[in-house]
Amino acid sequence: MPEQIICKNLTLGYEGNAVAENLNFTVSSGDYLCILGENGSGKSTLIKALLGLKPQISGNIEWGDGCKANEIGYLPQQTVVQKDFPASVREIVRSGCLAKCGLRPFYNKEEKELAESTMQQLGIDGLARRCYRELSGGQQQRVLLARALCATRKILLLDEPVTGLDPKAQTDLYELIAKLNSNGITIIMVSHDIAAAVRYSSHVLHIGSKKQLFFGKSSDYIKSRVGQTFIKSEEVEGDG
Amino acid sequence: MAEIFEKLQLYFSYPFVRYALIVGLLIALCSSLLGVTLVLKRFSFIGDGLSHVAFGAMAVAVVVGLTNTMIIIVPVTVIAAILLLRTGQNTKIKGDAAVAMISVGALAVGYLLINLFSKSANIAGDVCSTLFGSTSILTLKEQDVWLCIGISVLVIAVFIFFYHKIFSVTFDENFAKATGTNANVYNLLIAVVIALIIVLAMNLVGSLLISALVIFPALSAMRIFKSYFAVTVYSAVLSVCCALIGILVSILAGTPVGATIVSVDIAAFIISGITGSICGGARR
Ligand SMILES: Nc1ncnc2c1ncn2[C@@H]1O[C@H](COP(=O)(O)OP(=O)(O)OP(=O)(O)O)[C@@H](O)[C@H]1O
Protein backbone atom coordinates (compact mmCIF):
# COMPACT_ATOMS: atom_id res chain seq x y z
CA MET A 1 0.00 0.00 0.00
CA PRO A 2 1.53 3.35 -0.99
CA GLU A 3 1.65 5.85 1.83
CA GLN A 4 -0.29 9.06 1.26
CA ILE A 5 0.35 10.99 4.46
CA ILE A 6 3.24 10.60 6.87
CA CYS A 7 3.19 12.69 10.05
CA LYS A 8 6.40 12.82 12.04
CA ASN A 9 6.69 14.35 15.53
CA LEU A 10 3.89 16.72 14.68
CA THR A 11 3.12 19.34 17.34
CA LEU A 12 0.08 21.54 16.95
CA GLY A 13 -1.17 24.51 18.89
CA TYR A 14 -2.37 28.08 18.99
CA GLU A 15 -0.14 31.09 19.62
CA GLY A 16 2.74 28.91 20.75
CA ASN A 17 0.70 26.86 23.23
CA ALA A 18 0.85 23.22 22.28
CA VAL A 19 -2.49 21.44 22.05
CA ALA A 20 -1.31 18.08 20.78
CA GLU A 21 2.33 17.03 20.88
CA ASN A 22 4.38 14.41 19.07
CA LEU A 23 1.83 12.89 16.76
CA ASN A 24 3.25 10.07 14.65
CA PHE A 25 1.12 8.24 12.15
CA THR A 26 0.88 7.23 8.51
CA VAL A 27 -2.11 6.95 6.25
CA SER A 28 -1.96 4.67 3.22
CA SER A 29 -4.12 4.74 0.16
CA GLY A 30 -7.47 3.05 0.84
CA ASP A 31 -7.22 3.36 4.64
CA TYR A 32 -10.12 4.37 6.85
CA LEU A 33 -8.59 6.25 9.75
CA CYS A 34 -10.68 7.24 12.71
CA ILE A 35 -9.42 10.01 15.01
CA LEU A 36 -10.71 9.69 18.56
CA GLY A 37 -10.26 11.85 21.64
CA GLU A 38 -12.05 14.00 24.16
CA ASN A 39 -13.37 17.48 23.50
CA GLY A 40 -10.52 19.91 23.11
CA SER A 41 -7.85 17.26 22.52
CA GLY A 42 -6.96 18.82 19.18
CA LYS A 43 -8.75 16.69 16.61
CA SER A 44 -10.15 19.58 14.61
CA THR A 45 -6.80 21.32 14.90
CA LEU A 46 -5.13 18.26 13.37
CA ILE A 47 -7.63 18.27 10.51
CA LYS A 48 -6.91 21.95 9.87
CA ALA A 49 -3.19 21.26 9.84
CA LEU A 50 -3.66 18.42 7.33
CA LEU A 51 -5.68 20.78 5.14
CA GLY A 52 -2.97 23.40 5.29
CA LEU A 53 -5.27 25.91 6.98
CA LYS A 54 -3.10 26.09 10.06
CA PRO A 55 0.69 25.82 10.26
CA GLN A 56 2.15 23.29 12.71
CA ILE A 57 4.47 24.35 15.54
CA SER A 58 7.03 21.66 14.78
CA GLY A 59 7.40 18.32 13.05
CA ASN A 60 6.25 17.74 9.50
CA ILE A 61 3.53 16.36 7.29
CA GLU A 62 4.72 14.56 4.16
CA TRP A 63 2.48 13.84 1.23
CA GLY A 64 3.13 10.82 -0.93
CA ASP A 65 1.52 8.79 -3.71
CA GLY A 66 1.02 11.74 -6.02
CA CYS A 67 -1.10 13.57 -3.48
CA LYS A 68 -0.79 17.29 -3.12
CA ALA A 69 -1.88 19.08 0.00
CA ASN A 70 -4.79 20.67 -1.83
CA GLU A 71 -6.15 17.49 -3.35
CA ILE A 72 -8.33 16.61 -0.42
CA GLY A 73 -12.03 16.83 0.05
CA TYR A 74 -13.19 18.30 3.33
CA LEU A 75 -16.37 18.20 5.36
CA PRO A 76 -16.23 20.81 8.14
CA GLN A 77 -17.30 20.11 11.74
CA GLN A 78 -20.04 22.68 12.11
CA THR A 79 -21.30 24.20 8.95
CA VAL A 80 -19.63 27.58 9.27
CA VAL A 81 -21.46 28.31 6.07
CA GLN A 82 -23.56 31.42 6.52
CA LYS A 83 -27.05 30.45 7.59
CA ASP A 84 -28.90 32.87 5.34
CA PHE A 85 -26.77 32.35 2.24
CA PRO A 86 -28.99 31.92 -0.80
CA ALA A 87 -27.50 29.00 -2.70
CA SER A 88 -29.02 26.03 -4.48
CA VAL A 89 -27.73 22.51 -3.90
CA ARG A 90 -26.42 22.31 -7.45
CA GLU A 91 -24.41 25.52 -7.09
CA ILE A 92 -22.79 24.26 -3.90
CA VAL A 93 -21.92 20.83 -5.30
CA ARG A 94 -20.44 22.42 -8.41
CA SER A 95 -18.30 24.74 -6.32
CA GLY A 96 -16.33 21.62 -5.36
CA CYS A 97 -14.95 21.59 -8.92
CA LEU A 98 -13.58 25.10 -8.61
CA ALA A 99 -9.95 24.10 -8.12
CA LYS A 100 -10.08 22.15 -11.39
CA CYS A 101 -11.05 25.34 -13.25
CA GLY A 102 -7.86 27.24 -12.59
CA LEU A 103 -8.35 30.65 -14.09
CA ARG A 104 -11.16 29.58 -16.42
CA PRO A 105 -14.19 31.64 -15.35
CA PHE A 106 -16.90 28.99 -15.88
CA TYR A 107 -17.37 25.26 -15.35
CA ASN A 108 -16.97 23.06 -18.40
CA LYS A 109 -19.18 20.15 -19.41
CA GLU A 110 -17.15 17.48 -17.63
CA GLU A 111 -17.25 19.36 -14.35
CA LYS A 112 -21.00 19.86 -14.60
CA GLU A 113 -21.45 16.15 -15.34
CA LEU A 114 -19.21 15.24 -12.41
CA ALA A 115 -21.45 17.31 -10.15
CA GLU A 116 -24.60 15.63 -11.50
CA SER A 117 -23.23 12.10 -11.19
CA THR A 118 -21.96 12.77 -7.66
CA MET A 119 -25.39 14.03 -6.63
CA GLN A 120 -26.92 10.85 -8.05
CA GLN A 121 -24.37 8.72 -6.23
CA LEU A 122 -25.33 10.31 -2.91
CA GLY A 123 -29.03 10.27 -3.67
CA ILE A 124 -29.54 14.02 -3.62
CA ASP A 125 -30.18 14.59 -7.33
CA GLY A 126 -33.82 15.24 -6.48
CA LEU A 127 -32.78 18.18 -4.32
CA ALA A 128 -30.60 19.87 -6.95
CA ARG A 129 -32.77 22.96 -7.28
CA ARG A 130 -33.61 23.29 -3.59
CA CYS A 131 -32.18 25.96 -1.37
CA TYR A 132 -29.41 24.72 0.90
CA ARG A 133 -30.62 26.53 4.02
CA GLU A 134 -34.04 24.84 3.78
CA LEU A 135 -32.65 21.30 3.92
CA SER A 136 -32.49 19.03 6.96
CA GLY A 137 -29.18 18.47 8.75
CA GLY A 138 -28.65 15.07 7.12
CA GLN A 139 -29.42 16.39 3.66
CA GLN A 140 -27.03 19.30 4.21
CA GLN A 141 -24.26 16.89 5.20
CA ARG A 142 -24.82 14.92 2.00
CA VAL A 143 -24.63 18.10 -0.06
CA LEU A 144 -21.32 19.05 1.55
CA LEU A 145 -20.09 15.48 1.08
CA ALA A 146 -20.98 15.67 -2.62
CA ARG A 147 -19.07 18.94 -2.86
CA ALA A 148 -16.06 17.31 -1.21
CA LEU A 149 -16.25 14.38 -3.64
CA CYS A 150 -16.23 16.79 -6.57
CA ALA A 151 -12.99 18.23 -5.23
CA THR A 152 -11.18 14.92 -4.99
CA ARG A 153 -11.38 11.18 -5.47
CA LYS A 154 -8.35 10.48 -3.32
CA ILE A 155 -8.74 11.57 0.29
CA LEU A 156 -11.74 12.75 2.29
CA LEU A 157 -11.36 14.51 5.62
CA LEU A 158 -14.52 14.43 7.69
CA ASP A 159 -14.82 16.26 11.00
CA GLU A 160 -17.64 14.71 13.05
CA PRO A 161 -19.89 14.24 10.03
CA VAL A 162 -22.76 12.60 11.93
CA THR A 163 -23.16 15.12 14.76
CA GLY A 164 -26.75 16.23 15.07
CA LEU A 165 -28.21 13.52 12.84
CA ASP A 166 -30.82 11.00 13.95
CA PRO A 167 -29.67 7.36 14.38
CA LYS A 168 -31.08 6.29 11.01
CA ALA A 169 -29.38 9.16 9.18
CA GLN A 170 -26.16 8.43 11.07
CA THR A 171 -26.14 4.82 9.94
CA ASP A 172 -26.96 5.88 6.38
CA LEU A 173 -24.07 8.31 6.34
CA TYR A 174 -21.66 5.74 7.83
CA GLU A 175 -22.70 3.18 5.21
CA LEU A 176 -22.25 5.76 2.49
CA ILE A 177 -18.77 6.64 3.71
CA ALA A 178 -17.88 2.94 3.99
CA LYS A 179 -19.02 2.44 0.40
CA LEU A 180 -16.86 5.34 -0.78
CA ASN A 181 -13.96 3.81 1.11
CA SER A 182 -14.44 0.44 -0.54
CA ASN A 183 -14.31 2.26 -3.88
CA GLY A 184 -10.76 3.23 -2.97
CA ILE A 185 -11.11 6.66 -1.40
CA THR A 186 -8.99 7.18 1.69
CA ILE A 187 -11.10 8.35 4.64
CA ILE A 188 -9.90 10.31 7.64
CA MET A 189 -12.74 10.86 10.07
CA VAL A 190 -13.02 12.53 13.45
CA SER A 191 -15.66 10.87 15.58
CA HIS A 192 -17.02 10.57 19.11
CA ASP A 193 -19.03 7.50 18.18
CA ILE A 194 -16.56 4.85 19.28
CA ALA A 195 -18.77 1.88 18.43
CA ALA A 196 -19.16 2.98 14.83
CA ALA A 197 -15.51 3.98 14.71
CA VAL A 198 -14.20 0.53 15.49
CA ARG A 199 -16.83 -1.15 13.32
CA TYR A 200 -16.09 0.79 10.11
CA SER A 201 -12.51 1.98 10.37
CA SER A 202 -9.31 0.15 9.51
CA HIS A 203 -7.05 2.31 11.72
CA VAL A 204 -7.50 4.35 14.87
CA LEU A 205 -5.59 7.40 16.11
CA HIS A 206 -6.43 8.24 19.70
CA ILE A 207 -5.30 11.64 20.98
CA GLY A 208 -5.26 12.22 24.74
CA SER A 209 -4.56 15.41 26.59
CA LYS A 210 -1.45 16.75 24.86
CA LYS A 211 -0.17 13.37 23.64
CA GLN A 212 -0.88 10.51 21.31
CA LEU A 213 -2.32 7.52 23.17
CA PHE A 214 -2.71 5.04 20.36
CA PHE A 215 -2.15 4.58 16.67
CA GLY A 216 -2.64 1.31 14.86
CA LYS A 217 -5.13 -1.13 13.41
CA SER A 218 -8.67 -0.96 14.78
CA SER A 219 -8.57 -4.64 15.71
CA ASP A 220 -5.50 -3.99 17.88
CA TYR A 221 -7.13 -0.92 19.37
CA ILE A 222 -10.05 -2.93 20.77
CA LYS A 223 -7.57 -5.23 22.54
CA SER A 224 -5.35 -2.42 23.85
CA ARG A 225 -5.71 -0.92 27.33
CA VAL A 226 -6.47 2.57 26.03
CA GLY A 227 -9.15 1.20 23.79
CA GLN A 228 -10.69 -0.97 26.51
CA THR A 229 -10.93 1.87 29.03
CA PHE A 230 -12.24 4.35 26.46
CA ILE A 231 -14.89 1.93 25.21
CA LYS A 232 -15.97 1.15 28.79
CA SER A 233 -16.20 4.83 29.79
CA GLU A 234 -18.31 5.56 26.74
CA GLU A 235 -20.63 2.66 27.54
CA VAL A 236 -21.11 3.86 31.10
CA GLU A 237 -21.92 7.33 29.80
CA GLY A 238 -24.34 5.81 27.33
CA ASP A 239 -26.14 3.87 30.06
CA GLY A 240 -26.37 6.80 32.46
CA MET B 1 -49.04 61.23 -21.40
CA ALA B 2 -47.71 63.43 -24.21
CA GLU B 3 -47.10 66.13 -21.64
CA ILE B 4 -44.89 63.87 -19.60
CA PHE B 5 -42.83 62.90 -22.63
CA GLU B 6 -42.39 66.50 -23.61
CA LYS B 7 -41.25 67.36 -20.15
CA LEU B 8 -38.78 64.46 -20.10
CA GLN B 9 -37.50 65.43 -23.54
CA LEU B 10 -36.89 68.94 -22.33
CA TYR B 11 -35.02 67.74 -19.28
CA PHE B 12 -32.91 65.25 -21.18
CA SER B 13 -31.68 68.02 -23.44
CA TYR B 14 -29.66 69.21 -20.43
CA PRO B 15 -26.39 67.30 -20.17
CA PHE B 16 -26.45 67.20 -16.35
CA VAL B 17 -29.69 65.22 -16.41
CA ARG B 18 -28.22 62.73 -18.86
CA TYR B 19 -25.09 62.42 -16.72
CA ALA B 20 -27.18 61.82 -13.63
CA LEU B 21 -29.10 59.05 -15.39
CA ILE B 22 -25.98 57.26 -16.68
CA VAL B 23 -24.10 57.50 -13.39
CA GLY B 24 -27.16 56.61 -11.32
CA LEU B 25 -27.89 53.46 -13.33
CA LEU B 26 -24.27 52.30 -13.43
CA ILE B 27 -23.77 52.74 -9.71
CA ALA B 28 -27.09 51.02 -9.02
CA LEU B 29 -25.95 48.06 -11.14
CA CYS B 30 -22.47 47.74 -9.62
CA SER B 31 -23.53 48.17 -6.03
CA SER B 32 -26.28 45.57 -6.39
CA LEU B 33 -23.82 43.02 -7.81
CA LEU B 34 -21.67 43.42 -4.73
CA GLY B 35 -24.60 43.92 -2.37
CA VAL B 36 -25.26 40.21 -1.81
CA THR B 37 -21.66 39.62 -0.77
CA LEU B 38 -21.67 42.69 1.48
CA VAL B 39 -24.93 41.82 3.21
CA LEU B 40 -23.85 38.22 3.81
CA LYS B 41 -20.49 39.29 5.17
CA ARG B 42 -22.24 41.68 7.59
CA PHE B 43 -21.00 44.79 5.82
CA SER B 44 -24.39 46.38 5.08
CA PHE B 45 -23.34 49.62 6.71
CA ILE B 46 -19.99 50.00 5.05
CA GLY B 47 -21.14 53.06 3.05
CA ASP B 48 -21.91 55.01 6.20
CA GLY B 49 -18.78 53.78 7.94
CA LEU B 50 -16.60 54.93 5.07
CA SER B 51 -18.25 58.33 4.92
CA HIS B 52 -17.11 58.84 8.50
CA VAL B 53 -13.62 57.74 7.54
CA ALA B 54 -13.74 60.30 4.72
CA PHE B 55 -14.68 62.91 7.28
CA GLY B 56 -11.74 61.96 9.50
CA ALA B 57 -9.40 62.13 6.51
CA MET B 58 -10.81 65.52 5.57
CA ALA B 59 -10.17 66.79 9.09
CA VAL B 60 -6.54 65.76 8.79
CA ALA B 61 -6.28 67.41 5.38
CA VAL B 62 -7.75 70.66 6.71
CA VAL B 63 -5.44 70.66 9.72
CA VAL B 64 -2.38 70.03 7.56
CA GLY B 65 -3.54 72.90 5.39
CA LEU B 66 -4.14 71.22 2.05
CA THR B 67 -6.40 73.02 -0.38
CA ASN B 68 -7.28 69.93 -2.41
CA THR B 69 -8.58 67.66 0.33
CA MET B 70 -9.46 64.91 -2.15
CA ILE B 71 -5.77 63.94 -2.41
CA ILE B 72 -5.97 62.56 1.12
CA ILE B 73 -9.64 61.58 1.34
CA VAL B 74 -9.81 59.17 -1.60
CA PRO B 75 -6.74 57.06 -0.84
CA VAL B 76 -7.51 56.92 2.88
CA THR B 77 -11.08 55.74 2.32
CA VAL B 78 -10.02 53.18 -0.27
CA ILE B 79 -7.37 51.82 2.10
CA ALA B 80 -9.83 51.75 5.00
CA ALA B 81 -12.32 49.84 2.85
CA ILE B 82 -9.71 47.32 1.77
CA LEU B 83 -8.52 46.81 5.34
CA LEU B 84 -12.09 46.25 6.50
CA LEU B 85 -13.08 43.89 3.72
CA ARG B 86 -9.86 42.00 3.11
CA THR B 87 -10.26 39.82 6.16
CA GLY B 88 -12.33 36.75 5.49
CA GLN B 89 -14.57 34.73 7.74
CA ASN B 90 -11.75 33.80 10.11
CA THR B 91 -11.43 37.20 11.73
CA LYS B 92 -11.77 37.87 15.42
CA ILE B 93 -13.80 41.08 14.89
CA LYS B 94 -16.78 40.53 12.63
CA GLY B 95 -17.87 42.84 9.85
CA ASP B 96 -20.54 44.90 11.63
CA ALA B 97 -18.38 45.49 14.69
CA ALA B 98 -15.35 46.39 12.57
CA VAL B 99 -17.36 48.92 10.56
CA ALA B 100 -18.83 50.43 13.72
CA MET B 101 -15.42 50.66 15.33
CA ILE B 102 -13.68 52.33 12.43
CA SER B 103 -16.52 54.74 11.71
CA VAL B 104 -17.01 55.93 15.28
CA GLY B 105 -13.25 56.17 15.75
CA ALA B 106 -12.72 58.22 12.59
CA LEU B 107 -15.62 60.50 13.46
CA ALA B 108 -14.33 61.20 16.96
CA VAL B 109 -10.72 61.75 15.95
CA GLY B 110 -11.75 63.95 13.02
CA TYR B 111 -13.98 66.11 15.18
CA LEU B 112 -11.30 66.41 17.83
CA LEU B 113 -8.68 67.48 15.28
CA ILE B 114 -10.94 70.10 13.73
CA ASN B 115 -11.90 71.43 17.11
CA LEU B 116 -8.32 71.73 18.26
CA PHE B 117 -6.60 73.07 15.19
CA SER B 118 -8.91 74.52 12.63
CA LYS B 119 -9.58 78.21 12.18
CA SER B 120 -11.67 77.82 9.06
CA ALA B 121 -14.99 79.63 9.27
CA ASN B 122 -16.95 77.22 7.13
CA ILE B 123 -16.37 74.16 9.30
CA ALA B 124 -20.04 73.28 9.69
CA GLY B 125 -20.58 73.29 5.94
CA ASP B 126 -17.53 71.12 5.28
CA VAL B 127 -18.58 68.65 7.94
CA CYS B 128 -22.07 68.35 6.55
CA SER B 129 -20.95 67.85 2.99
CA THR B 130 -18.43 65.12 3.77
CA LEU B 131 -20.87 63.29 5.99
CA PHE B 132 -23.84 63.35 3.69
CA GLY B 133 -22.14 63.32 0.31
CA SER B 134 -20.53 66.47 -0.95
CA THR B 135 -21.87 66.40 -4.45
CA SER B 136 -25.42 65.89 -5.52
CA ILE B 137 -25.97 63.54 -8.40
CA LEU B 138 -27.22 66.54 -10.40
CA THR B 139 -23.92 68.43 -10.36
CA LEU B 140 -21.76 65.85 -12.15
CA LYS B 141 -19.21 66.86 -14.75
CA GLU B 142 -18.34 65.01 -17.92
CA GLN B 143 -15.10 63.66 -16.48
CA ASP B 144 -17.02 62.19 -13.52
CA VAL B 145 -19.19 60.31 -15.96
CA TRP B 146 -16.22 58.83 -17.81
CA LEU B 147 -14.55 57.84 -14.54
CA CYS B 148 -17.77 56.17 -13.47
CA ILE B 149 -18.13 54.30 -16.77
CA GLY B 150 -14.54 53.11 -16.57
CA ILE B 151 -14.80 51.80 -13.03
CA SER B 152 -18.20 50.22 -13.67
CA VAL B 153 -16.90 48.29 -16.66
CA LEU B 154 -13.99 47.11 -14.54
CA VAL B 155 -16.27 46.03 -11.68
CA ILE B 156 -18.69 44.18 -13.96
CA ALA B 157 -15.85 42.44 -15.82
CA VAL B 158 -14.19 41.32 -12.58
CA PHE B 159 -17.52 40.14 -11.21
CA ILE B 160 -18.38 38.04 -14.26
CA PHE B 161 -14.90 36.64 -14.66
CA PHE B 162 -14.57 35.61 -11.00
CA TYR B 163 -18.26 34.88 -10.36
CA HIS B 164 -17.78 31.26 -9.25
CA LYS B 165 -14.73 32.09 -7.16
CA ILE B 166 -16.55 34.90 -5.39
CA PHE B 167 -19.42 32.48 -4.67
CA SER B 168 -17.15 29.80 -3.28
CA VAL B 169 -15.03 32.13 -1.17
CA THR B 170 -18.03 33.89 0.38
CA PHE B 171 -19.96 30.66 0.92
CA ASP B 172 -17.22 28.65 2.61
CA GLU B 173 -13.78 30.16 2.78
CA ASN B 174 -12.12 27.25 4.56
CA PHE B 175 -13.29 24.73 2.00
CA ALA B 176 -12.10 26.94 -0.83
CA LYS B 177 -8.69 27.23 0.82
CA ALA B 178 -8.44 23.54 1.63
CA THR B 179 -9.12 22.51 -1.95
CA GLY B 180 -6.54 24.82 -3.42
CA THR B 181 -8.32 28.07 -4.23
CA ASN B 182 -6.26 31.04 -3.14
CA ALA B 183 -8.96 32.55 -0.95
CA ASN B 184 -6.79 35.40 0.31
CA VAL B 185 -6.19 36.70 -3.19
CA TYR B 186 -9.89 36.59 -4.02
CA ASN B 187 -10.84 38.24 -0.72
CA LEU B 188 -8.41 41.03 -1.53
CA LEU B 189 -9.76 41.33 -5.07
CA ILE B 190 -13.34 41.56 -3.82
CA ALA B 191 -12.24 44.14 -1.25
CA VAL B 192 -10.48 46.32 -3.82
CA VAL B 193 -13.42 46.25 -6.22
CA ILE B 194 -15.95 47.04 -3.50
CA ALA B 195 -13.76 49.79 -2.08
CA LEU B 196 -13.42 51.40 -5.49
CA ILE B 197 -17.11 51.40 -6.28
CA ILE B 198 -18.19 52.54 -2.83
CA VAL B 199 -15.72 55.41 -2.61
CA LEU B 200 -16.61 56.45 -6.14
CA ALA B 201 -20.33 56.28 -5.43
CA MET B 202 -19.90 58.10 -2.16
CA ASN B 203 -18.37 61.04 -3.95
CA LEU B 204 -20.81 61.01 -6.83
CA VAL B 205 -24.16 60.26 -5.23
CA GLY B 206 -23.60 60.54 -1.48
CA SER B 207 -23.30 57.96 1.30
CA LEU B 208 -27.02 57.78 2.08
CA LEU B 209 -27.85 56.55 -1.40
CA ILE B 210 -24.97 54.10 -1.61
CA SER B 211 -26.00 52.34 1.60
CA ALA B 212 -29.54 51.96 0.28
CA LEU B 213 -28.30 50.71 -3.08
CA VAL B 214 -26.17 48.07 -1.40
CA ILE B 215 -28.80 46.78 1.01
CA PHE B 216 -32.24 46.95 -0.60
CA PRO B 217 -31.88 45.08 -3.90
CA ALA B 218 -29.93 42.25 -2.26
CA LEU B 219 -32.42 41.84 0.57
CA SER B 220 -35.39 42.05 -1.82
CA ALA B 221 -33.92 39.34 -4.04
CA MET B 222 -33.15 37.11 -1.07
CA ARG B 223 -36.80 37.23 -0.06
CA ILE B 224 -37.89 35.60 -3.32
CA PHE B 225 -35.06 33.57 -4.82
CA LYS B 226 -33.19 30.58 -3.50
CA SER B 227 -30.09 30.32 -5.64
CA TYR B 228 -27.12 32.64 -5.76
CA PHE B 229 -27.41 33.10 -9.51
CA ALA B 230 -31.09 34.06 -9.40
CA VAL B 231 -30.50 36.38 -6.45
CA THR B 232 -27.65 38.12 -8.24
CA VAL B 233 -29.53 38.58 -11.52
CA TYR B 234 -32.74 39.70 -9.85
CA SER B 235 -31.06 42.19 -7.56
CA ALA B 236 -29.14 43.71 -10.49
CA VAL B 237 -32.29 44.06 -12.60
CA LEU B 238 -34.33 45.35 -9.67
CA SER B 239 -31.71 47.87 -8.67
CA VAL B 240 -31.40 49.30 -12.19
CA CYS B 241 -35.19 49.50 -12.59
CA CYS B 242 -35.64 51.22 -9.23
CA ALA B 243 -32.90 53.73 -10.00
CA LEU B 244 -34.48 54.47 -13.39
CA ILE B 245 -37.95 54.94 -11.94
CA GLY B 246 -36.55 57.00 -9.08
CA ILE B 247 -34.63 59.34 -11.37
CA LEU B 248 -37.58 59.82 -13.75
CA VAL B 249 -40.02 60.47 -10.91
CA SER B 250 -37.67 62.93 -9.29
CA ILE B 251 -37.36 64.83 -12.57
CA LEU B 252 -41.11 64.94 -13.14
CA ALA B 253 -42.16 65.64 -9.58
CA GLY B 254 -39.18 67.76 -8.63
CA THR B 255 -38.29 65.61 -5.60
CA PRO B 256 -34.71 65.06 -4.37
CA VAL B 257 -33.08 62.34 -6.49
CA GLY B 258 -31.35 60.22 -3.86
CA ALA B 259 -34.31 60.12 -1.50
CA THR B 260 -36.68 59.25 -4.37
CA ILE B 261 -34.54 56.30 -5.50
CA VAL B 262 -34.36 55.03 -1.93
CA SER B 263 -38.16 55.29 -1.61
CA VAL B 264 -38.65 53.27 -4.78
CA ASP B 265 -36.21 50.68 -3.41
CA ILE B 266 -38.21 50.47 -0.18
CA ALA B 267 -41.41 49.93 -2.17
CA ALA B 268 -39.71 47.19 -4.21
CA PHE B 269 -38.51 45.55 -1.01
CA ILE B 270 -42.03 45.49 0.43
CA ILE B 271 -43.46 44.06 -2.79
CA SER B 272 -40.71 41.41 -2.91
CA GLY B 273 -41.33 40.49 0.71
CA ILE B 274 -45.03 39.98 0.06
CA THR B 275 -44.36 38.02 -3.14
CA GLY B 276 -41.83 35.88 -1.32
CA SER B 277 -44.15 34.97 1.52
CA ILE B 278 -47.02 34.21 -0.86
CA CYS B 279 -44.87 31.98 -3.08
CA GLY B 280 -43.16 30.35 -0.11
CA GLY B 281 -46.53 29.74 1.53
CA ALA B 282 -48.01 28.24 -1.63
CA ARG B 283 -45.12 25.84 -2.01
CA ARG B 284 -45.48 24.36 1.45
N1 LIG C 1 -8.85 29.58 17.34
C1 LIG C 1 -8.30 29.10 18.47
N2 LIG C 1 -7.48 29.87 19.21
C2 LIG C 1 -6.92 29.41 20.35
N3 LIG C 1 -7.12 28.17 20.83
C3 LIG C 1 -7.94 27.35 20.14
C4 LIG C 1 -8.57 27.78 18.91
N4 LIG C 1 -9.31 26.75 18.46
C5 LIG C 1 -9.17 25.75 19.34
N5 LIG C 1 -8.35 26.09 20.35
C6 LIG C 1 -7.94 25.24 21.48
O1 LIG C 1 -7.27 24.11 20.98
C7 LIG C 1 -7.68 22.95 21.66
C8 LIG C 1 -8.11 21.89 20.65
O2 LIG C 1 -9.24 22.33 19.94
P1 LIG C 1 -9.93 21.42 18.84
O3 LIG C 1 -10.99 22.23 18.22
O4 LIG C 1 -8.87 20.89 17.95
O5 LIG C 1 -10.55 20.26 19.72
P2 LIG C 1 -11.35 18.98 19.22
O6 LIG C 1 -10.53 17.81 19.61
O7 LIG C 1 -11.74 19.10 17.82
O8 LIG C 1 -12.62 19.04 20.18
P3 LIG C 1 -14.16 18.66 19.85
O9 LIG C 1 -14.31 17.23 20.18
O10 LIG C 1 -14.92 19.50 20.80
O11 LIG C 1 -14.43 19.01 18.43
C9 LIG C 1 -8.77 23.37 22.62
O12 LIG C 1 -8.21 23.37 23.92
C10 LIG C 1 -9.15 24.74 22.23
O13 LIG C 1 -9.40 25.54 23.36
Ligand SMILES: [Mg+2]
Ligand atom coordinates in the same frame (compact mmCIF):
# COMPACT_ATOMS: atom_id res chain seq x y z
MG1 LIG D 1 -13.53 19.34 16.78
